[in-house]
Amino acid sequence: MGNAASAQDVWKVYGTGEAQVVALRGINVAFEWQKLTAIMGPSGSGKSTLMHCLAGLDTVNRGEVRIGDTVLTQLNDAGLTKVRRDRVGFIFQQFNLLPTLTAKENILLPLAIAGRKPDQRWFDKIIDTVDLGDRLSHRPSQLSGGQQQRVACARALVSRPQVIFGDEPTGNLDSQSGAEILRFLRTSVRTFGQTIIMVTHDPNAASYADRVVFLVDGQIVEEVTDPTADLVLDTMRSLDTRLGRPDEPGPPPEPR
Template sequence: MTTTNSGEPAAARADEVWKVYGTGEARVVALRGVSAEFERGRFTAIMGPSGSGKSTLMHCLAGLDTVDRGEVHVGGTKITGMGDKALTRLRRDRVGFIFQQFNLLPTLSAKENIRLPLDIAGRKPDPQWWDIVIDTVGLRDRLGHRPSQLSGGQQQRVACARALIGRPDVIFADEPTGNLDSRSGAEVLSFLRASVREHRQTIVMVTHDPVAAGYADRVVFLADGAIVDELAGPTPETVLDTMKRLDTHAEPVML
């Protein structure tokens, strides 16, 4: 089992992962032997052009899609080959999700939406952690509101709180600011950054936006289903420069 510098297993890991869709002329190789580790307490962005495999990689890491070859681990647990029930339980208890479309239930209040994963699991929120999460997202005065009574930015912050409340091993965010204006997007990204810095959460975010990627500790770049570069301590400018420089036929690198 591979461990990080702290001796803990990585929050998520892909080992020589291949994913192929379709057959014959319709065959598409989405991932080509991708190996990557995502350390605990770090914010990683995954970037690449449309069709590069970035969303497929995230879905495989999160157990939302299966791999054709290779292995995927969440924490110290190998999820490749795991049965449906065990995989569902792992996603519920150890993985958080933030989506572009918010995915809130319209009939539930903000508080009920945040609590939903715990309620489904039959767990009660830790009172101290609940207060930390609610104060970090800044929605204490909106907990009784339904999604239709909240702005887009507020809805996404509810979704972020829902992902955090169970203290998962890793949170996967798929274009979390894609439906937000720049101000609301900055609020959500600042919250995600704070959750990593102050509470040691682990976030893996797929994005096409160099500004969003600039909030991360590290950016992994994909092209044609392979990792072709990475960048530590990114800024919007260095991300944009890297994206311009990358050739879609660059040799993959193993991280």
């Protein structure tokens, strides 16, 4: 069955000359189907860059990125757009809801853009799971932050994507609302067989994952399975000593 998403020898470089920043250095990582994986690391470690490359939101300088069996790094812009529309879901820290649309319209927007009709039973099941039944006619400004993020979660799920990417999905929420979202993500993996990859800086959020991958300086340096918040915290502390740039940065990436 392969993996849900993978990166093989992936390099990502921004800028040139003195201003050059190597964001990802020869990353090799695979993400299993029907698992919740967290990506962690210090600020500037490359975790959001890795997620954006995996999701086809950003290109790589060298290496191969796959969603399922599809090699994203071989697709043109139209092909990437199709993958992002049909096979990938996104949950962002800022919710990214359209203020003029109701909760229901926001949830159904990806299907409307793709010209697809919603599966009513699936829609009802998602709404029941995120507990938004009495909020569907409300606009974002009439919802709490936690409710807005639940709308965003429902929107990510409604098209039945192969993989959902979450960029700090609880970053703007209080601890109670954040815990609700994390429980929902956990449920969507266990009950719906969803595959989720999320970037987080929060050890408690990471403890909901099946596996946590740690980045330092654009390289994967550690991973843990079945994490607890304490284990994640201890691992992060041990990585603090590894923040120096590698002496040997490896081969410079070739432009694609």
